[in-house]
Amino acid sequence: MLAFVALVILLWNSIVIVGGNEIALIERRWFGSKMPQGRVVALGNEVGIQARTLGPGLHFLIPFIYKATKSVFTEILENEIGLIESVDGTSIPSGRIFAAVVPGHNSFQDGEAFIRNGGQKGPQIEILPPGKYRINPYLFKLTKGNVTEIKDFEIGIVESVDGVAIPEGRIFAQAVDGHASYQNGEAFINNGGQKGPQIEIIPPGNYRINPYLFKVTKSSATKIGDGEIGLVESADGSAIPAGRIFATVVSGHNSFQSGQDFIMNGGQKGPQTEILPPGVYRIHPNLFKVTKAEAVIIQKGEVGMVTAQDGAPIPMGRLLAQSVPGHSNYENGEAFLKNGGQKGPQIDVLLPGTYRINLNLFNIQVASAAVVEANKIGLVTALDGIPLPEREYVASPITGHNDYQDGSAFLLKHGQRGPQLDVLRPGTYYINPLMFSVAIDDVAVVERGQVGVIVSNVGEDPTEEMKRRLGSSQTGASEEEGKEKYVVPKGFRGIQEEVAGPGRYYLNRRAFMAYIIDTTNITIDWDDQEDTRFDQLTVISKDGFPIQVSVKVVIRVRPDQAPYMVAKVGSIDNLIQHVIHPMIDSSFRNQASTASAMNFLQSRSEEQAKAESRARIDLEKYHVECVSVLICQIKLPEDLMQTQTKRIIAEQQQEMYKMEQKSQAERTEMEKMRATADQQPTLVASEIAVKVATQKKAEMITLAEGNAESKALEGAGEGKRLKAIGDGEASKIAAIGEATAQAYNKQQEAIGEEAIKQIKIVELIAAAIQEGKIKIVPDVLVTGGGNAGDGLMGQLSRLLPGVDLTALVNKQAALPKA
Structure with a gap:
């Protein structure tokens, strides 16, 4: 029984039951070989903590030799990775940081295989993806990390902390195959991956990347918006050839998104010729510096002037670069450079529109269109x-x-x-x-009543024959005077004989000068008005008086004569200033110097006719027609005008008196006619009586004709008798009158004229008293001062009203004395 119990106890202690989520870590205590120096974890028959582990299930171990310790599975969750560091293994070679990858260890779950296959102590390149792993925590230290997530519109920038050295002169590590976006560190290292910043980038997505081997930095993708362009400058590549500024375009880099292809195909370091159109680009920001710029927009009514910053030199003597084909309005910088585009200002321009032009290669200036x-x-x-x-x-x-x-x-x-x-x-x-x-210049406008005389600066030179020919048919001009050497036919250089009529002309004033000539009447005034061209003329008369003359000259240039007038004097203004004004001034000075001031004033019409005749002859030499010369006003000095005015006033007064006398005579005649009219009835009766008497006279003449003939001899004798008597009486009367006159003269000499007047008065009074016209005794007698003659004359004037005593006395005194 004891043996059975001991057996049961032994069996019970020998059984190791490992649950489904567990592993058993084994430690061999006795009866084994010693681990080699430097080792930490024991292999199969070595004493120490074993590299191997027991998975879920029922296992038998000798209790006194082995000690089992249970541990849970290592679980890597979704979006996590397992980072492994081995605490045992061979040493990592000098210069390397991460352990080399060895096969057969089943994701580090077979520690013995890891050790036996040469696994190296230290951080491992391999990582554990999400899952559950039976990993010996005594052999492998596990650290969980997050999956590298690159979101949309992001890129991953990678820097390797291990690998071979980047070649000298290069900045970025070359790309290697097979690392699956840096998720396979082993392939990266084995394929010659280089330590340092990587030229490849990681596009959006989730990546199981070993953060100990690869440092990943996130950056935004390059987004070029509408209306923008991307200007690219490479930080790595071969050198740009000497004399060039912009890198040569290489193919295959997919709009700079493949840095490795850019470098491998010979991409050059520096500013790039290519640009990025609108879009989103996964471009390595450390390899390519992308600068955004506005697209070139040329508005309506504008023009873009282009200056290339790179290209062949412009030939000597030329100002602008020659045009080259294929650059598509400078949007294709590569074609511009390959086709021989020249550096400097370009002859081609940009028309209104939007252009994606490399502004580093081409400088654009916008100017207004013409x-x-x-x-x-x-x-x-x-x-x-x-x-x-x-x-x-x-x-x-x-x-x-x-x-x-x-x-x-x-x-x-x-x-x-x-x-x-x-x-x-x-x-x-x-x-x-x-x-x-x-x-910008004005169009040439020729109005009605004008012609344009064209002077051409272009064309053939006139021939000698043209220079010799007469350009005028003016009367009396000599051959030399008539020559107009610069009036030429159309197509020759000089004054064109064909004039331009009214209208608008797009005339190049640099090649053709147009002189607008009025062909209607032009009036030029010399007077004292503010708006006239010239002051009134001041001339000196023959007798030394200054005379101010206001003159108006009317001229006309015929259309066919306008070119010849221009050939002579150049313009109407020159004609007026340098020909007509001196001519009129001289003409009137000469005319005034030959006449007195008053005669010049009085012969105004003659002077005007002379000036007009002279001006007409002189202006014909200049192919100008003189229409008229008018003297508007002549001003003489004030003193001279006052004398003349007084004389004229006296003459006018004398004439007025004569007219008044004539008027009184006419008045007398009128009174006489009035009196005759009043006696018209009597005159009518007398006329009838005359007619009757005429009839009677005719009758009596008829009766007396006979008697007349009979008495003719008697009448003739009687006539002679009466003539003798008449001659005697006449001689008598003449003798009496002469004697009376002599007597009066002697009386006047003796007693004076006053005494004679008084004697005559007494005789008249005596006759009046005799006829009963005067009272001897006056009704009233008044006496006063004065002599007796005065009193007598006063009394007689009262007694003889209506009698002009003075006239009567004078009449008597004037009678011839006997």
Whole structure:
């Protein structure tokens, strides 16, 4: 029984029951070999804590030799990883950090196999994925870690803490195959993975990466938004060739997302020619520096000027780089460089639109397009091209440049540098301002009543025959005077004989100068008004008086004579200033110097005619028609005008007196006629009586004709008798009158004129008293001062009303004296 009990106890102690989630850790206490020096965990027959473990189930162990200690399974949860560090094994080779991977240990669950197969002491490269593991905690120290999660729009940047050294001159470790995004550290190390920053990145996802071997840093993916571009600069690669600034484009790197392919295909370190269009990119931020920039937007009415920062040099003597094909509006920098694009300002421009251009390779400047508004023109000057011929001022025109919008075509067709002949009409032009400058000018407008005389700076030189031919048919002009050497037919350099009529002309003023000439009447004034061109003329008369003359001259230029007038004097203003004004001033000075001031004033019409005749002859030499010369006003000095005014006033007064006398005479005649009219009835009766008497006279004449003949002899004798008597009486009367006159003269000399007057008065009074017209005794007698004659004359004046005594006395005194 004791033996049975002892057997049962032995059997009971020999049985080890391991549950389903348990393992049994075994320690051999006795009866075994000693572990080698440096070992920690014993193998099969070695004394010590065994490397092996017992899994779930029923196990038999000799109780005194083995001691079993139960432990739970090692469980790695989802999104976790198990990091293993072995506390026993061979030493890790010098220079290595992590233990080499050995086979057969069944995820570190077979410790003996790990030791026997050369497992190394220290941190293990392998990791444990999620699950339950029977791992000997005395042999393997387990640390749980999290799964590396790379979210959408993230990337994982990896740095290996173990591996071979990166070659000198390189920054990033080269990529190796088979590591499954760094989840297989063994493959990484075995395939030559290098220690340091890795060129490969980890895309979004969950990864079981050994964080002791690989340090993973998360970074955002590179996102290039709409309207943006990505400018890339590589931190590693081969050197850019000398003389170049931007790296050569290599293929296969998938928009810089494959750094390894970039390096392997010869990618160069530095700024890259390629750019990133809008999108999301998994780009290694430590290998490639991506700078976001706005896409180039050229608005309507704008033009983009491009300057390349890299390329071949521009040939000597050229201002702009030549155009190359294939660069797709500078969006393909690689094609630009491969096709011979030149460094510097480009001749091609960007039209309105949106462009994804590498702004590190191309500098873009935005300028306004050339806008020519209505009634304007654009004058173009080329800043590049072949030089102008020595004597030319305007470049020869060429075709095919699309109104200067294709600068490359302009140069290919040997366009000349300098002012261009062709102009831009109203519109919008996308012209490269670095190639062409555009100046805005007004269109040439010729109004009604005007012509445009065109002076051409381009064309063939006029021939000697043209220079010799007469350009004028003016009367009396000599051959030399008639020559207009610069009036030429169309197509020759000089003043064009064909004029431009009314209208609007897109005229290049650099090549053609237009002189607008009025063909209607032009009036030029010389007076004292503020708005007139010239002051009134001041001339000196022959007698030294200053005279101010206001003159108006009317001229006209015929359309067919306008070019010749321009050839002579240049313009209407020159004609007025330098020809007409001196001519009129000299003409009136000369005319005034030959006449006195008053004669000049009085012969105004003659002076005007002279001036007009002289002006007409002089202006014909300049191909100008003189319509009229008018003297508007002549001003003499004030003193001279006052004298003249007084003389004229006196003459007018004298004439007035004569007119008044004539008026009184006419009045007398009128009174006489009035009196005659009042006696008209009497006159009518008298006329009838005259008619009756005339009839009677005729009757009596008829009766008396006979008597007349009979008495003719008697009448003739009687007539002679009466004539003798009449002659005697006449001689008598004449003698009496003469004697009376002599008597009166002698009386006057003797007693004076006053005494004679008094004697005559007494005689008149005596006659009046005799006829009963005067009372001898007055009714009232008044006496006063004065002599007796005065009193007598006063009394007689009262007694003889209506009698002009003075006139009567004078009449008597004037009678001839006997």
